[in-house]
Amino acid sequence: MEKTIFTKEYKLLISLLKQARKDAKLTQTDVAKAIGEPQSFVSKVESGERKIDVLELWRLSLLYKKPIQHFFPFTKKEFSQKEKTVLKAATLDKNSK
Template sequence: MKITDRQKKKFLKSLKQARIEAGLTQSEVAEQIGASQSFISKIESGSISLEVEIFLKLYQLYEKPAVYFFSAFSRK
């Protein structure tokens, strides 16, 4: 199954929105997961791929249900 550009953009938007709703800056997130601010920026912009391990760290940090992120891939 191919991931469409629309799905990817929606997923990345939800990732950024979750950070904002958590009241965190990119720098604060980077510090908490042991990365650089530019790394977080590149993930949110889609210029680098998001590894599962990093996603799981963000998922725990943002405290959102999985459906919050994966609704981009629903067949509706």
């Protein structure tokens, strides 16, 4: 399975995060101070060097005044065949227990 950080969906998430920060008229330094992280944290998230976890995403969505759904505009139709296969296998495995 493709690493999440390299998927088109994750790249879109990162792009939307950067745009939301800019729309909020905040610098990476402003964001870092607001969330109690170093500026390098924000830079690494926005460059794709570091994955963001769900709680970090939630904190940023609050700071940027965007609903968390804003960062997930894709639909089920956009899942790749490989992802569909993995999801189906995970569901079958879960149901067999």
